[in-house]
Amino acid sequence: MITSSIAATAYDRARQAVAPAEGAPQGVTSAAADFARVMEQVDLAATGAMTGQSDTHELVQSIAQAEIALETVVAIRDKVVEAYQEILRMPV
Template sequence: MLTSLNAANAYSAARSAVQPGQPAGPDAIRKVGEAAEDFAAQMAQVDAVSTGAMTGKVETYQLVQTIAEAELAMQTVVAIRDKVVEAYQEILRMPV
């Protein structure tokens, strides 16, 4: 499950991978991969809970909580993507 603390940790791990002046080592790349796997697992959990809510096997409060966690995870992924795109655009603006 991806909580806000896990999302913040994943964001800080991914941030070091694109931070200027620091080479991205294998540890940073591994952490980004783990964050992506956690995100995929969170989305799979949302699908499972949504299906369970539609069939009456999962309580509504559990569905709302899972959707809120998924929203936080999605916001984290979008923030990371935005930083990567920003870094790429900065590289394109560099004079050759």
């Protein structure tokens, strides 16, 4: 059975695993930092909504922003994978 403490621990480990890497190109690093900032805002809004410290409207807005950011990241990832596959198909 999954408890809230197990879920929180797994979430914390996952956040550390997807943190922006050191030594990555500047554009990639800033984009990853922006994405991480959006996700942090969602996390804060969700925590505030659960504890009653923030408005539900703020939570809905932050979830919408996170959805847009996630769709953008997935689209970029798809393009990178497509480009990589195209490179692999090139004759040597």
